[in-house]
Amino acid sequence: MATDHPPDPGLRRLVAELLVVRASGHLADHQRRYPRWELANAELRELLELGVGGVILLGAGAAEVALRCDQLREWAGQPLLLCADVEEGVGQRFEGASWLVPPLGLGRLHARAPAEALTLAERYGRCTGQDARRLGLNWVLAPVCDVNNNPANPVINVRAWGENPDTVAALAAAFCRGLQAEGVLGCAKHFPGHGDTSSDSHLELPTLPHSRARLERIELPPFRSAMAAGVEAVMTAHLLLPALDGSRPATLSAAVLTDLLRRDLGFEGLVVTDALVMEAISRHHGAGEAAVLALAAGADLVLMPADAHQALAGIEAAVLSGRLERAQLEASAERRRAALDRVRPAGGDPRLAPQADGALEETLVRRTLETSTGARPRRWEPASHGQGINLVRLDTALQAPFLPLGAPALATPTAAGLAPCLVDGLGPRLWGDDPAAPLELGRLGSGPVLVQLFVRGNPFRGTAGGDEPWPAAIAQLVGAGRLAALAVYGSPYVWEKLRPLVPAPIPAAYSPGQMPRAQRAVLEALGLGHTGGQEGFTD
Known part of the structure; x- marks a missing residue:
């Protein structure tokens, strides 16, 4: 006896209403950052017309996302849940x-x-x-x-x-x-x-x-x-x-x-x-x-x-x-x-991107900034010390929106005579076999070293970064007289491990944020970039 049921468009639309699918914030298919998860526009439109009730968005600039939301609502033809993982603004x-x-x-x-x-x-x-x-x-x-x-x-x-x-x-x-x-x-x-x-x-x-x-x-x-x-x-x-x-x-x-x-x-x-x-x-x-x-x-x-x-x-x-x-x-x-x-309609013209709340951004950065007890910034004169190193640790340089080419963590030390050395999963391997002195200093180059660690918990990595031998590396640089300063962005747990290892007067600073505004504040606390045009560590 046949058990097939006739199509029920009402049921299919009811079911569709309970799905939230992933889409790029960009308007064009070729701009998708994660095509494995982000639906192409043809399939996305088909699902929305079928009655899918929500879309989660990622990527693109604010102005383009405003246009994208307009587009998705038009395709859906019904009130639509439009959401994003924006835990940090x-x-x-x-x-x-x-x-x-x-x-x-x-x-x-x-x-x-x-x-x-x-x-x-x-x-x-x-x-x-x-x-x-x-x-x-x-x-x-x-x-x-x-x-x-x-x-x-x-x-x-x-x-x-x-x-x-x-x-x-x-x-x-x-x-x-x-x-x-x-x-x-x-x-x-x-x-x-x-x-x-x-x-x-x-x-x-x-x-x-x-x-x-x-x-x-x-x-x-x-x-x-x-x-x-x-x-x-x-x-x-x-x-x-x-x-x-x-x-x-x-x-x-x-x-x-x-x-x-x-x-x-x-x-x-x-x-x-x-x-x-x-x-x-x-x-x-x-x-x-x-x-x-x-x-x-x-x-x-x-x-x-x-x-x-x-x-x-x-x-x-x-x-x-x-x-x-x-x-x-x-x-x-x-x-x-x-x-x-219970949702309030979009305020003003939804096609106009919001202006960042710079005052709140700055207040949060300044009030959450931490520095090492008793450490004072020291003067760094590139001409008298020769070329130094700006050692920057990243999870991966391929997905680091906080570190564009002009980011303070790169530009400010470069202006002070510190050559950038970016270390990530795809970059140069600087770790040796000696657990007490894990850095291969010969590969790193000569001169004082500014260490900047961008480390935090992130999906898909399986680690919070605390398993890397940075305590031994910091002690190694201190012992060799080469640590110029330490900056930690993100994990407070890495900062708490390393902070006691940095003796005064070597400066050290921490911010939970990794964005350029946080970088600027941390580098100022270290004595770099205090006045925008100033170079070097200052008294």
């Missing part, structure tokens, strides 16, 4: 908007100036909301509510608002208040907490081996705080919590999404998966099955399925076979529409 992803220091910088400020940190966190949210709305984005995938209490965490790191639950709870809620005051949706992530992991869910499935009591004490308070502040959405984490569900990761677990998040925490807003294309999920489940499992567990929206058409077909088949209830999907679609009803 919209300028983190879209050039021309405000690029703010990572949240962990405010977490450290909160320890010494809590009222100021809360005020700045709310301004952070307002700035992000203003920029997003002017571009045409209506959903910001932030705040990160993970408590980064594991310095070895390779993927959260400076993205977190702090290292203890009270700080994260207070600052994340302040961010939400600022964001929502601008009429933009927020998203608390990664539920129930990705802070205490030492592996990256972009690459593998981490395990969080903690009891429910521990989760209540450490991981859950920031999410409760964000919910109390009115956050509209919660994003799931791709990690295994044996105390709650020993077989399925949180994203696919009814025990986590339905029992814990919906029933116990009482969350009534949108539940969205983290990207299902990530290896923690896609390595174990096909695109259709992963989407079905996520919705069955209690998710409302499926973010970045590995194949949108397979996800659509899989969900539709699950409804027709009885694995999924159509009423459940309709309730999810209604939550999506209700969230969109």
Whole structure:
């Protein structure tokens, strides 16, 4: 007996509404930075006309993204969720908007100036909301509510608002208040907490081996705080919590999404998966099955399925076979529409790019800057010392938007007579076999060395950079009388390891930010570039 069901356009459109697909912020297909994940325009338009309910964007300048959002809304012909991972301001992803220091910088400020940190966190949210709305984005995938209490965490790191639950709870809620005051949706992530992991869910499935009591004490308070502040959405984490569900990761677990998040925490807003294309999920489940499992567990929206058409077909088949209830999907679609009803329309002409909030950018950089105790900048005279070295460590020079050719970290030391030497995964290998003296100084060249380390947790790297032998390298340079200064951008944990190794009067400075504005402030603290035209280390 035949079991095929006749086509149901209404069901297909309902299912499509629950998908959020990835697209480039650029208008042309050939401009896509990540064609593996970013749909070509023909397929993107087809899916939007079919009823796909959301798009996540990455790349391009702010003005072009504003045009792109107009285009996507026109193709969709319905209210559309337009979102981006802009945890550090919209300028983190879209050039021309405000690029703010990572949240962990405010977490450290909160320890010494809590009222100021809360005020700045709310301004952070307002700035992000203003920029997003002017571009045409209506959903910001932030705040990160993970408590980064594991310095070895390779993927959260400076993205977190702090290292203890009270700080994260207070600052994340302040961010939400600022964001929502601008009429933009927020998203608390990664539920129930990705802070205490030492592996990256972009690459593998981490395990969080903690009891429910521990989760209540450490991981859950920031999410409760964000919910109390009115956050509209919660994003799931791709990690295994044996105390709650020993077989399925949180994203696919009814025990986590339905029992814990919906029933116990009482969350009534949108539940969205983290990207299902990530290896923690896609390595174990096909695109259709992963989407079905996520919705069955209690998710409302499926973010970045590995194949949108397979996800659509899989969900539709699950409804027709009885694995999924159509009423459940309709309730999810209604939550999506209700969230969109609370979005404020774009302010002014959405085709006009926002102007970066330079005052807030500068305040955040200055208030989160740290220098070594007692160290004073010393005068550096290139003519009397000969050519020196500007040793710059990067994750990779191929994806370093914070380091254009004119970036202060390159231009200012060059003007002071320090030749750039960029070290990354594709660059020269300077490490030798001696653990006590790991730098191959013969390859490095002669003269004093300015060490600038750009290191932080980042997706797909699997490390937070703390496993590199920089403590021994700094001690080696100090012992050889060649360390001119140290700058660390990003990870506070690397800075805390190296700071005690730099004796006065050798200057050292740290910023949680890596963008050019942070570079300028750090180099000034080291005595370089104090007045723009000044060269060298100054007294």
